[in-house]
Amino acid sequence: MADAETPDQPAGYGAAVNRETRAAKLALLARHCGQGRGARFARRASGQPPVSFGDLAKLPDWLDAPEAQRARIAAAAGLLRLRRAIDTELSGPRLAALAAAVGEPLFDAVCEAEVPEIVSAEKLPSPERVLAVGTQLLEAALPLALQDQFPGARDDAAARGLLARAHAIAESLA
Incomplete structure (x- = not known):
């Protein structure tokens, strides 16, 4: 069974990952991070950190998702991150343009969600x-x-928590 949610980590990101989840995460890691001898040598030569067991629990489910689903999760995350700005915006046309860009249902769902602490x-x-x-x-x-494939990878726990919420919102609309 996956870990419970704590203030600094969302549920499922802890060390206690069940066997099926671990197998799925290992397969996901293998697809996105080469594990052969050459790949490990290239990592060391370029100064990148080695893949650790703890990285398995940090791999998000959306990593192998279709581009449309990833874009929807990214849109929800961006909206959550800027939620205070959305709440204080008075311009109806600006809010309408934003809702049109991300989709009305997603915009409404994010606006109804609790304001996260990481908001800007x-x-x-x-x-x-x-x-x-x-x-x-x-x-x-x-x-x-995963920095070799995703240059912006920073292992940011706050971003992981925000994305877990964004993923849940996006999936609830699917």
């Missing part, structure tokens, strides 16, 4: 920038071992 207090950016913020969060949440 900046002014509401353009819809394109909101989507870019979400895409950056997708990569930031990934373990450092």
